[in-house]
Amino acid sequence: MDSEHFFAVVADDTGPDPERDPAPARLKSQIYSRLLAEQAATGRLLSVSETRQSGRPLCVFEALVAHVPLPESVKSMNPCYVCHARHLAEHLDHAPIFWPNCPYSEFHRP
């Protein structure tokens, strides 16, 4: 087998494999936080009330914010910034967070 063939075979045998190399939950959490920060930096996020109206479920904290009589601009803020779940999710590979409808919990679900 010549060099070109050898390397072609090795390359074919070692392509990307998401099952073998999935993104760590910690990384997914960091990316999500970063994307939300980027989105918030260029205008307000969709408020939690609007998010719920669009059919996407809220976590318990977001639902609480949605229920409180506050201006939409306040409901557009990201409560995850002050949530322990985000902090744990960004720093641990198997964070002990189990809130329903929390993206960080979803990233860490086995």
Place this chain on the structure above:
Amino acid sequence: MPDASPTTVAQSTHDPVVAGPAVDPEERELVAAVIRKDRKATAELVGRFADAIHAYVRQRLAPRAEMVDDLVQEVFLAALKGLPSFAGRSSLKVWLLGIARHKVEDHYRAHLRRAETLSDFDDDSAFVPVEQPRFDELIDDERVRDKTRRVLARLPEAYGYALLWRYWERRSVREIAAQTGRTEKAGERLLARARTQFKRLWEVD
């Protein structure tokens, strides 16, 4: 943002995914929701595609695993900026992998340009032919995968990237040389040394 058009992605037969049919309505809705800054849609984007992007970048940056997280994050940031121009001519996954591919090639280019100053690439005394690895060594995929990763990690960075660019991304020597400001002959020499070193490490692994 790099041009990550599906056309560019589909040019290689060695792409992690083959360009599929036009994007489905569910993906269109997801894109629209992310553009509306629906936080749950943004989470879905990450949750749905991070594994594929990570696996691709991890495999293509085998010699430098510590760079993978940053590059995957860059892919998503670039995607966020580029989403309004996502035309839906390919699936979202193919489009994202196109961005990842550009990021990986930017990384190769930057590192191989820096490596240009290494004098050992021009030192012919370093070139010693070695025996070809046996074909039966390549039968066990898992073993080959692990061994390849180990060998790439032990290679000088420039050698590893040159091999990945040439054989995994299937770029021609001419393309690699042009992108790194080398002559084609210098590119051939770099690859020859990279192959020799790879095979030597493969034998002793």
